[in-house]
Amino acid sequence: MVPISMTVNGRVRKAHVEPRTLLVHFLRENLNLTGTHVGCDTSQCGACTVLIDGRSVKSCTVFAVQADGAKGTT
Numbered sequence: 001m002v003p004i005s006m007t008v009n010g011r012v013r014k015a016h017v018e019p020r021t022l023l024v025h026f027l028r029e030n031l032n033l034t035g036t037h038v039g040c041d042t043s044q045c046g047a048c049t050v051l052i053d054g055r056s057v058k059s060c061t062v063f064a065v066q067a068d069g070a071k072g073t074t
Contacts, residue, residue, distance in 0.1 A: 001016040001017065001018060002016065002017055002018070002019050002065050003015075003016050004016075004017055004064055004065055004067070004068040005068060005069065006067050006068060006069065006070050006071070006072055007070070007071045007072065008027070008031060008033065008072045008073075008074065009033075009072070009073060009074060013031055015030050015031075017030065017064045017065065019063065019065055020063065021063065021064045021065075022059065022060055022061075022062065022063060022064065023050070023052075023057075023059035023060075023062040023063065023064050023066070023067055024036055024038055024048045024059035024060045025038075025064075026064035026067075027050070027059060027072075027074060033074050035074050036048055036050055036059055036074050038060060041060060043058045043060055043061045046058060048060040050072055050073065050074050051072065051073040052067055052070050052071070052072050053070050053071055053072075054071075
């Protein structure tokens with residue numbers, strides 16, 4: 001397990017995650033932010049799109065540990 005900390009929707013959130021945990025699953029399962037959806041699992045549809053440090057990313061292609069220290073908006 002790897003400790004991560006990120007600001008999500010203006011609130012600092014800390015957790016321990018497996019290194020292979022995708023950001024979309026961290027947001028939905030660990031933080032209960034279910035507005036971010038898993039659509040196609042291939043990054044084609046964009047249902048999982050969130051803002052990380054002001055940049056649009058498909059959270060199904062980013063590991064949660066890559067967002068450590070970032071500011072996210074769902």
